[in-house]
Amino acid sequence: MVATDFDIAVIGLGAMGSMALWQITRLAPHDSIVGIERFEPGHDRGSSHGGSRIFRRTVFEGSHYVPLARRALELWDELDKSSTSQLRIQTGGLTIGAANSDFLNDAQRAAHAGGAEVELLSREELRARFPQHALFSDDCGLFEPNACVLHPEHSIRAAVESATRAGATLLTDAHVTSLTARKSHCVISTSTHTITARRVIVAAGAWSTQLLPDEHMPIRVQRTVPVHFRTSADRTHDYGPQHFPLFIRDSHQINLWGIPDVDGQGVKIGVKNAQKPWLTEVEHNWTPARPSDIAPAIEACAQAIPELADAQTSGHPCMNARTPDGQFIVGPAQNYPNTTVLAGFGGQGFKYAPAIGELGALLALDSSTETDISAFSPKRLRHLRWSTPATPLFQPTEA
Numbered sequence: 031m032v033a034t035d036f037d038i039a040v041i042g043l044g045a046m047g048s049m050a051l052w053q054i055t056r057l058a059p060h061d062s063i064v065g066i067e068r069f070e071p072g073h074d075r076g077s078s079h080g081g082s083r084i085f086r087r088t089v090f091e092g093s094h095y096v097p098l099a100r101r102a103l104e105l106w107d108e109l110d111k112s113s114t115s116q117l118r119i120q121t122g123g124l125t126i127g128a129a130n131s132d133f134l135n136d137a138q139r140a141a142h143a144g145g146a147e148v149e150l151l152s153r154e155e156l157r158a159r160f161p162q163h164a165l166f167s168d169d170c171g172l173f174e175p176n177a178c179v180l181h182p183e184h185s186i187r188a189a190v191e192s193a194t195r196a197g198a199t200l201l202t203d204a205h206v207t208s209l210t211a212r213k214s215h216c217v218i219s220t221s222t223h224t225i226t227a228r229r230v231i232v233a234a235g236a237w238s239t240q241l242l243p244d245e246h247m248p249i250r251v252q253r254t255v256p257v258h259f260r261t262s263a264d265r266t267h268d269y270g271p272q273h274f275p276l277f278i279r280d281s282h283q284i285n286l287w288g289i290p291d292v293d294g295q296g297v298k299i300g301v302k303n304a305q306k307p308w309l310t311e312v313e314h315n316w317t318p319a320r321p322s323d324i325a326p327a328i329e330a331c332a333q334a335i336p337e338l339a340d341a342q343t344s345g346h347p348c349m350n351a352r353t354p355d356g357q358f359i360v361g362p363a364q365n366y367p368n369t370t371v372l373a374g375f376g377g378q379g380f381k382y383a384p385a386i387g388e389l390g391a392l393l394a395l396d397s398s399t400e401t402d403i404s405a406f407s408p409k410r411l412r413h414l415r416w417s418t419p420a421t422p423l424f425q426p427t428e429a
Contacts, residue, residue, distance in 0.1 A: 032372070034223055034224060034225050034226065035062070035226050035227075036062045036063060036064045036225065036226070036227045036383070037058070037061035037062045037063065037226075037227065037228050037371075037396055038054055038058065038061055038062075038063045038064075038198070038227055038228065038229045038230070038231070038395075039063075039064045039065075039066060039133075039218055039225060039229075039230045039231070039233055040063070040064070040066065040230075040231045041066050041206050041209070041218065041230060041232050041233065041241065041425070042066070042068075042078050042183065042232065042234035042235060042237070042238075043065050043066070043067040043071050043186065043190055043200075043229065043231040043233075043409065044077060044078040044186065044233065044378050045077070045078040045182065045185075045186060045236050045375075045379065045383040046066065046233040046235075046372040046375070046379065046383055046386050047231070047234075047372070047387075048065075048185075048186040048187075048189040048190050048235030048346055048383075048396075049105075049189050049218055049384045049386065049387025049388070049390075050069060050195075050231050050233055050386075050387040050388075050390040050391050051063065051065040051074075051189065051190060051193040051198055051387075051388070052109070052189040052190070052192050052193045052384075052387060053384075053387045053388045053392075054071075054193070054198070054391040054394065054395075055056055055192070055197065055198050055392070056135075056194035056196070057388075057392065057395060057397070058391075058395055059196065059197075059393050061222040062180075062196065062199075063075055063193070063197070063198040064199040064200075064201060064227070065190065065193065065198055065199070065200050065201065065342075065406070066201045066204050066206060066220060066225070067141070067200070067201065067203075067204065068203070068204065068205045068206065068237075068281070068372070069184065069202070069203065070202050070203070071186050071190045071200075071202070071317035071398065072182075072184075072186050072187045073345075075316060076235045076236065076265070076349070077243045077348055077349050077350060077351065077375070078134055078182050078183075078186060078235075078380065079182055079183060079346075079348065080161075080182065080256060080279060080298070080346050081181065081182070081183070081292075081293050081295055081298070081300055082179045082181065082182070082292055082293070083179065083180040083181075083182050083289075083290045083380040083381060084123070084177070084179065084180075084276050084278075084289060084381065085102075085103070085106070085177065085178050085179070085180050085381040085382070086123045086144075086146065086174055086177040086288065086323075087099060087103070087141070087144040087146030087147075087148045087170070087174065087177070088123070088125065088137055088140045088141040088174055088177075089140050089143070089144045090136065090137070090140055090278075091108070091187065091356075091378055092405075093143055094357075094402060094405050095212070095382070096143050096144050096145075096260055097247065097400075097401045097402075098380065098382045098385045098386070098401060099144055099382065100144075100145070100360045101384075101388070101401065102331065102381060102382045102383065102384050102385040102386075103386030103387040104424055105128065105385060105388065106118065106180070106226040109185065109188055109189060109384060112188070112192060112364070113184070113188035113191075113192075115184040115187070115188060116181065116184065116297065117181055117184050117185045117188060117290050118178045118179060118180050118269075119178060119179045119180065119181075119271050119272040120177075120178045120288055121177065121178060121179050121274075121275050121276050121289075121292070122173060122175045122276070123172060123173070123174040123175055123177025123246055123275050123277065123278075123282065124156075124160065124171050124172070124173055124174075124276070124277035124278070124279075125154070125171055125172040125174075125275045125277070125278050125279075125425040126163065126165075126168075126170075126171045126277060126278070126279040126280075126281060127169065127171070127279065127280050127281045128166070128168045128169060128281045128282070129153075129168050129169070129170045131280075131281070134172070135171065136171065136172075137172055138150075141172060141174065146174050146176070146228060147174065147175060148172045148174050149168060149172065149173045149175070149178060150170070150171075150172055150387065151172070151173055152170050152172045153165055153168070153170050153196050154168050154410075156169065156170065156279050156382050157170045157406075158159070158168035158312060158421075159173075159287065159416070160275070161278075161333065162268060162274055162334065162335055162337065163185060163277075163335060164333065164334055164336055165351065166281060166282050168281075169281050170370065171231050173275070176310045177275065177276055177293050178276075179201045179289055179290070180380065180381065181293075182380060183291075189384075190389070199210075199383045200221070201223065201225075201246075202220065203221075203222070204222045205220060205221040206218055206219070206220050207219045207220060208231060208241075209232070209241050209242070209366070209367055211230070211363070211366035211367045211369050211411055212367065212368075213230050213367055213368075214228070214358035214368075215227060215368065216228075216229070216366075216367075216368055216369060217345065218230065218349040219374045228368060228371070229368050229369075229370070229394045229395075230366075230368060230369045230394075231369075231370045231372065231390045231391070231393075231394050232369060232370070232371050232372070233372040233373070233390065234373070235349075235351055235373070236249075236251045236309075236312045236315075236349050236351045237312060237378050238351065238359075238371065238373040238374075239326065240312075242363060242366060242369075242371065244291065244365040244366065245363055245364060245365055245366065245371070245408070246411070246412075247353075247354060247359065247367075247373065247374070247408070247412075247427065248353065248354055248411060248414055248415060249352065249374050250305050250308055250311065250351075250352050250414060250416065250420055251308065251312060251315075251349050251350070251351050251352070251360075252307070252308055252309070252349060252350045252351075253306060253307045253309055253314075253315050253347060253348075253349055253424050254306050254326065254347075254348050254349065254350055254377065255319050255344075255345040255346065255347050255348070256298050256299065256300045256327075256346055257298070257299050257300075257321035257323075257324050257327035257328070257343050257344070257345050258295045258296035258297065258298050258299075258320075258343065258344050258345075258346070258350065259296045259297045259299060259327075259331065259338040259341040259342070260291075260295065260296035260297075260341055260342045260343075260344070261291070261296065261297070261337070261338065261341050262341075263281055264355045266291060266335065266358065269290055269291050269296075269297050269322055269338075270290055270291050270292075271290045271291075271292050274281070274290040274291075274297070276288065276289045276290060277288065280390065280413070281304075283303075284330060284333055284334050285301065285302040285303040285330075286299060286300060286301045286302060286327070286330045286334060287299070287302065288300070291373075295344075296341065296343075296344070296371075297341075298411070299327045299331060299335075299338070299339060300327070301327050301328070301330050303328035303414065304327075305326075305344035305422065306425060307421075307422045307425075308420040308421070308422070308424065309349065309422045309424050310424070311426075312349070313326060313424040314424055315345070315347050315348075315349045315424070317347065317424075317426050318347070319344070319345025320345075323345050323347070324343050324345045327343070327345075328343065329381035332364055339344075348377075349374065350375075350376050350377035351373060351376065352374065352376040353376065353411075353414070354414050354415060354416045354417070355377060355410075355414060356384070357371060357374070357405050357410075358372075358373075358374055358375055358376075358379060358406045359371055359372070359373040359374040359385060359406060359407055359408055359411070360372055360389055360403050360406035360407075361393065361403065361406060361407045361408045361409070362392075362393060362408065363408060364408050364409060364411075364412070370390050370392045370393045370394045371425070372386055372387075372389075375412060378395065385401070389403060413424070
């Protein structure tokens, strides 16, 4: 028989929720805690799957993210050491752009701000060390040797397992249908239970607006399809983590990122400037990848990494919940007492997940946070609106 009364409940056990659950058990070891997940931890229906994520100390999102990256790295170390699974692989990281471009100059400033060790590489040095990349005459790069690839599914499961070992209750296949926040407690109705909790952390990703309709969060959900390129067997070694660092590139209209083949599924490529449709229904994103989803990555690779253009490809739909100003939502809900919101991470949040989870746990416990998170406050959402319409819209059925 599962208990139905708890001190703290975490709704959604993706990247942020799983880390919040882990941190709550560390910060409040005597509290009764429950984690509620619609599917299973490490599922592929949301925004925290796909086999690999990038971690770099070179933080492009802004200086206020630097403390988050620093704290996240400390917590990644702790979780990695306590897990029986390998959560990260050191690959090094490349930033490729035109010499003296804003992009590369911003990267150098971000590396300095983040305390990242980086090496400036000329075009000739880039070509000699990483010949897989086709370069323009003015391209050069930064190499960050300590950048690494994170395994999202393993990481989420490791955090949840740590929490349950510490006494947290886990409810899976439990679809939350409503959340009622009262002055003294919250009532959570699910497909399997009705639960009460003194405090709630909502980390429901793309479903956050459905759970908290009175919060009026201006979140839009975007479909994105990273593509895996599987090279021939005799070339796999050249695209593995020892020879092909993760990278971000912005030069001559080539704007993409990539992750080496760390799991036998191939090199993972995402095109940053590809047109990505918005979702009117979250579940529409479960539509399998189409040729039109994969084509932009093939076209970009034909210019940037020509050897991959003819490789076998597979696309894996994901979704990004975005805010109009591109900032996260981390803080007390404005219209739901005793509720903390973690949402709107826009495809940039996974590397920060342990630090975000810790912040969520501290906020739920009414503890102070050393990190300035005013830029993420839900209060700003009252005056925040999108300036452009949500186009194009994703069509789950094609004519």
